[in-house]
Amino acid sequence: MVCVVGCVEPYEFVIKNNEPTLVIEAYLSDKSFKETVDYPSDGRYFSVKLTTTTDVINVRPGPVKSAHVLLYSEGGDVWEYTESVDQPGTYQLVMDDFRAEPGVNYKLSIELSDESSYESDWATLPTTTVPAMGNISFRETDIQAYVVESNKEVLKSVKGIWTDIELPENTSNEPVYYRWSYKPHWIYVAPLARSSSSVYTCWATNPLSVQNYALQLDRTGKYRKDLFFMETVRNPKVYTRYSVLIVQHAMTEDYYSFWKEMQEQNEGGAIFDKPPFNLHTNFHSLSGDKKVSGYFGVVQEQAKRWYFDVSELSYYVGSTLAADCLAFRDIAPECVNCTQYSLGVATNVKPSWWEE
Numbered sequence: 001m002v003c004v005v006g007c008v009e010p011y012e013f014v015i016k017n018n019e020p021t022l023v024i025e026a027y028l029s030d031k032s033f034k035e036t037v038d039y040p041s042d043g044r045y046f047s048v049k050l051t052t053t054t055d056v057i058n059v060r061p062g063p064v065k066s067a068h069v070l071l072y073s074e075g076g077d078v079w080e081y082t083e084s085v086d087q088p089g090t091y092q093l094v095m096d097d098f099r100a101e102p103g104v105n106y107k108l109s110i111e112l113s114d115e116s117s118y119e120s121d122w123a124t125l126p127t128t129t130v131p132a133m134g135n136i137s138f139r140e141t142d143i144q145a146y147v148v149e150s151n152k153e154v155l156k157s158v159k160g161i162w163t164d165i166e167l168p169e170n171t172s173n174e175p176v177y178y179r180w181s182y183k184p185h186w187i188y189v190a191p192l193a194r195s196s197s198s199v200y201t202c203w204a205t206n207p208l209s210v211q212n213y214a215l216q217l218d219r220t221g222k223y224r225k226d227l228f229f230m231e232t233v234r235n236p237k238v239y240t241r242y243s244v245l246i247v248q249h250a251m252t253e254d255y256y257s258f259w260k261e262m263q264e265q266n267e268g269g270a271i272f273d274k275p276p277f278n279l280h281t282n283f284h285s286l287s288g289d290k291k292v293s294g295y296f297g298v299v300q301e302q303a304k305r306w307y308f309d310v311s312e313l314s315y316y317v318g319s320t321l322a323a324d325c326l327a328f329r330d331i332a333p334e335c336v337n338c339t340q341y342s343l344g345v346a347t348n349v350k351p352s353w354w355e356e
Helices: 033-037 253-266 321-326
Strands: 021-029 046-053 068-073 078-080 090-093 106-111 117-120 136-149 152-167 176-189 201-205 213-218 223-231 242-251 283-285 292-308 345-347
Touching: 021 106, 021 117, 046 106, 106 292, 136 223, 136 292, 152 242, 176 223, 176 253, 213 223, 213 253, 242 253, 253 292, 283 292
Parallel strands: 021 292
Antiparallel strands: 021 046, 046 090, 068 078, 068 106, 106 117, 117 283, 136 152, 152 223, 176 201, 176 213, 176 242, 201 345, 242 292
């Protein structure tokens, strides 16, 4: 059974003690910012996200600000990350052409404002030959899932689609360790706004609207791998047009094991079903026995943008937005202004890469 109640939570690092732990999220790939623009997308700079967390479930991670983050190559080159103004605790390598090069070892060095410092192991691109990314498709299905009705969870049949990817034949004679992540966008129309208004049509996004990622250890290829399920009936994301940038990473066995361990820890409901445990990390504290979690990996990257129109379904799905807005005495702001959309971030400026 797949639970589709609410949004998908971001992954959590759960530690065995209450001592604050530095959490580091970082990777490099063989695709530069300019190359990711051509996916097409808004582009992606390499970043390092620093947070602190404890094992207290109701306490969300806090950003770690004013750190000094450096990237080293084994050949002696050094690059400095810059902290984002809009996202404190996130540090970016703002270089349009930078990408990881084959055969080059890289490591991260991080110094916090309290002068504690951390360092990763050396990491390099995997050498396995990875075939071109396969085609994306979907199939209609009904699943048994818990949905909320009258403030209660009930088990019902839910109509939706499974999105999957074709894994081409693996002729390398070596296993390929895959991870797929998703960046969704969709059109949101404010149902009670004038169609001529600038706040009638918006392009919305919310990375938590689909599951975080999928993993696959592949030895042969020539089959399809399920990626994510999406409900279709009474799902405003699919009423007009929906798109997902599907990013594929091929990685080392150790990096794959980290994500597999993360996935297993976070399976279940909002509260973990398994006892918390420390995840494997390739970061080390250079300041005594301070706690650190996360993994620095270097990956081969490919991506495809997939579009879905509700007209592709074999059954009719109509919008219920206007009726839902009129069902309440107080009209929600998003009913008359699409930029006030409450289930994500919305803009009335069409992305340059969006296809009609």
